[in-house]
Each structure stands twice: as structure tokens, then as C-alpha cells.
Amino acid sequence: MSEPAPMVSPPTGAEPVRRPSRIWAFLVRLIRLAILFGMIVAIALLWQQVDDINSIRAAFGDRLDEVRTRLAETRAAQMPATELERRLTVLQTELDSTQEQARATARQVEPVLELLRQGRPAWYRAEALYLMQMANQALQLRGDAPAALRALWLADKNLEVLGDPRFLPVRETLAREMAMLRALPTVDVPGISLQLSTLAAGVEQWPLRHHVPSHWAANPPQAEQASRPAELWGQFLAAMRQLIEIRRNEEPIAALVSPELERLQRLHTILQLQAARLALLQRDADTFRRELDSALGSLSTYFDVADPEVRSAREQLEALREMPIDPKRPDLSGSLAQLRTLEAEMVMP
Structure with a gap:
């Protein structure tokens, strides 16, 4: 049997400390990479959102432009219709007015056409009737x-041209009326008006009645002084005679008028x-005589x-007052x- 390997004891000193430092450095690097990766992901997401927002804004802008274009086209399509309706209304109003004028003209022309259809005698009768009406208005108004x-006279000539014996009584009455007009006294209205003006x-x-006479005005000073005492005395007596004048007057002495009152009196007479x-031109005899008085x-x-x-003015006014102006x-x-009675009988069937 082999002998077991001998136990190696861990080194002493710095070797146990360097291993944890490497681990912390690795963790720091890992965190930095994670943060950087997160930032990149966040930036990518934000960029995508910005692109989406821009796309939405572009689509909304295109839609808005389309709506505006359609609205403009709609208005352009409606404007001619509105203008046409307005013109049609104006033309209809003018047409109604023209038709009304045509009807009024027809009503006015109808009597003339009726006279033309009746012939020349009806025309002369209508003209004589109109002239008689004008004569009454000229005299009475x-x-x-x-x-x-x-x-x-012109109405009588029209009846004479007709030669109808039925108008003889009318012509006889016309002769009497013309004789009465010729017997009226002639009033020279223009001449009397010019005389008053x-x-x-x-x-x-x-000259006014209470105006200062001219012979009472002060004499201008003499340019030369008399050299002799007799001449001085004579001038003194003459001056005294001019300053003092004694007169007998049984009537009360009227006070002199001011220039304003004098002007008022003259204007009052002019207005009268x-x-x-004016009363003469209106043939108002009562007012004419009252103003002359x-x-x-x-x-x-x-x-x-x-x-x-x-x-002379008093004599003229007194003569004018006696003139028969009306x-x-x-x-x-x-x-x-x-003539109206005969016309009605001739028109009736």
C-alpha cells in the first residue's frame, strides 16, 4: 500500500485576500454590463415609441388634410347651388314686378284701346270730356x-268736329259758360305782384317817423378861426341859434328808437x-286786404x-286794396x- 499524500497547508499572507477582490470586481463588471444593457433596451423602447408617435401624427395629419380637402370640395360644390338659388330668387322677384307693371300698363291702355275700337267719334267725345274736367279744375282750384x-273752347271744337245733333244742348251750355268767363274782370296778378315786390x-x-332829422346834426368844426371880434360875436350868435330852437307842438313827443328797433320795424313792414x-298768388282776397291794411x-x-x-307807397297800397283779385x-x-249723361246713354246697349 502506498502512503497517503502529505497535507498541504494553505499559504499564509496575501493569497486568501486576493480571491474575494476578484469576485467583487467581477460582480461590479456584471452590474455595469446589466445597467448598460438595460439602458440600451430602454433607449430602443423609447425610440420605438417615438417612431410610433410620429407614425400616428403623420397618419392623423394625412387624415386631417383629407378631411379639409373633402370639406373644401363640399363647400365648392354647394356654393354654386346657393348662388343659383339667390339669382333665381332675384329673377323671380323681377319677373313678378315686370308682370305687375305689365298688368298696370294694360289697365291704363285698355280705355285707349276701347276708344280706338269704337272709332273716331268715341275718341273726340273722351277728349272733350277731359278738356271740360281740366277747365273746372283750372277755374275752381x-x-x-x-x-x-x-x-x-277746345272741347267745343271737338264736339263741332263730330257734327252730331245730340251734342247741340252741350254746345249751347258751353257757349253760356264761355260768355261768363269772358265777362270776368281781368286781374293782372304778375303786375300786382311786381308792384308789391x-x-x-x-x-x-x-325815413322813419322818429328818426333824428339831418338838419339837427352837429356842424363840423371850422378850419379857420375868425380874426376880428365882430366875426367871433356873429359866429357865437349863429351857434346859439342853432343850439336853441323853440317850437309849439300840441302832440306828445315820441321817443327816438334804437337801431335794433328800427330794423325790426322795417322787417315787420316787409313781411306784411x-x-x-303770397295771398295774391293764392287768390285769397280776404288775407290780401288784411295784410295791406x-x-x-x-x-x-x-x-x-x-x-x-x-x-306814394300809401297811395299805391290803397289802390291795390280796392282791386278785385278774386x-x-x-x-x-x-x-x-x-256730356257725361250723353256718353252713358251712347255707351249703354
């Missing part, structure tokens, strides 16, 4: 007797004359009646009523 006379324009130059002129009162109250211009107007409805 405007007081224009010459225009009314001219209209009646001239008087109103002259009010500014008429213009109001009389007021103007005559203003002349007596405010102005110097001894002045020639004021006295004579009694005759009744011209007799011939019109007769």
Missing part, C-alpha cells in the same frame, strides 16, 4: 279763367307786404308820412254733366 276758357324793396330807404303778395298801419305808425316816397267764379259743371 287755381282761379285761372283764361286757361279754363281755352279748355272749354318793389314796395318791399324800398322799405329800407324810407310779402304776405300780401296792416302794411298801411305800419306806414302810419313807423314812417314819416310827409316823405314823398312814403306818401272775382266770383262761375259754375262750369253744367256742360260737363250733360
Whole structure:
């Protein structure tokens, strides 16, 4: 039998310490590798998520662009329809208005066409009837007797052209009415109006009753002084005579008016004359005479009646007051009523 190997005792000193250090170093390296591997895995996962997010965003953007494109196409497809509907509405409105105007024109033209169908006599009768209506309006509304006379004369000429004996009573009445119009006194409205305008324009130059006379104004100072005592005494006496004047007046002395009141008095008189002129144009005889009376009162109250211009203005106003600016107007409805009666009898079957 062989002898057992001898027991080897572990070395003493540093050999037992180096083995644990190597183990810790290996563990540290292993942990570092694990951490590095984990970081790489985490970065890979994050990168994948970023790619997924970018893909989702790109897909969402493409979808949004598609939706916007479809919306724009839809709007573009709807716009012409809306515009067409609007234009159709406008055209329909214009068509309705044109049809209404056409119907109104037809209603207005229908009487004329009816007259044309009836022939020339119906046309002359209608024209005579219209002229008689115009004559009544001219006389009653405007007081224009010459225009009314001219209209009646033309109506009589139309009836004369017809030569129908049934219109002889109407022509007889027309003759009487024209004779009454010729008998009316002629009123020169333009001449009277111009006369009143001239008087109103002259009010500014008429002297007022309570105005300071010109001969009472102070004399200008003399340029040269008298050298002799006699001349000085004579000038003194002359100056005293001009300063002191004694007069007897049984009427109360009126106070002088201010420039503002003087202007007001002149404007008041001008307005009275213009109001009389307006009443003349309207053929309002009562107002015309009332305004002329007021103007005559203003002349007596405010102005110097001894002045020639004021006295002439008073005479003109008194003469105008007596003029008949609106004579009694005759009744011209007799011939019109007769013609209407005959027209109704001739139209009836």
C-alpha cells in the first residue's frame, strides 16, 4: 500500500485576500454590463415609441388634410347651388314686378284701346270730356279763367268736329259758360305782384317817423378861426341859434328808437307786404286786404308820412286794396254733366 499524500497547508499572507477582490470586481463588471444593457433596451423602447408617435401624427395629419380637402370640395360644390338659388330668387322677384307693371300698363291702355275700337267719334267725345274736367279744375282750384276758357273752347271744337245733333244742348251750355268767363274782370296778378315786390324793396330807404332829422346834426368844426371880434360875436350868435330852437307842438313827443328797433320795424313792414303778395298768388282776397291794411298801419305808425316816397307807397297800397283779385267764379259743371249723361246713354246697349 502506498502512503497517503502529505497535507498541504494553505499559504499564509496575501493569497486568501486576493480571491474575494476578484469576485467583487467581477460582480461590479456584471452590474455595469446589466445597467448598460438595460439602458440600451430602454433607449430602443423609447425610440420605438417615438417612431410610433410620429407614425400616428403623420397618419392623423394625412387624415386631417383629407378631411379639409373633402370639406373644401363640399363647400365648392354647394356654393354654386346657393348662388343659383339667390339669382333665381332675384329673377323671380323681377319677373313678378315686370308682370305687375305689365298688368298696370294694360289697365291704363285698355280705355285707349276701347276708344280706338269704337272709332273716331268715341275718341273726340273722351277728349272733350277731359278738356271740360281740366277747365273746372283750372277755374275752381287755381282761379285761372283764361286757361279754363281755352279748355272749354277746345272741347267745343271737338264736339263741332263730330257734327252730331245730340251734342247741340252741350254746345249751347258751353257757349253760356264761355260768355261768363269772358265777362270776368281781368286781374293782372304778375303786375300786382311786381308792384308789391318793389314796395318791399324800398322799405329800407324810407325815413322813419322818429328818426333824428339831418338838419339837427352837429356842424363840423371850422378850419379857420375868425380874426376880428365882430366875426367871433356873429359866429357865437349863429351857434346859439342853432343850439336853441323853440317850437309849439300840441302832440306828445315820441321817443327816438334804437337801431335794433328800427330794423325790426322795417322787417315787420316787409313781411306784411310779402304776405300780401303770397295771398295774391293764392287768390285769397280776404288775407290780401288784411295784410295791406296792416302794411298801411305800419306806414302810419313807423314812417314819416310827409316823405314823398312814403306818401306814394300809401297811395299805391290803397289802390291795390280796392282791386278785385278774386272775382266770383262761375259754375262750369253744367256742360260737363250733360256730356257725361250723353256718353252713358251712347255707351249703354
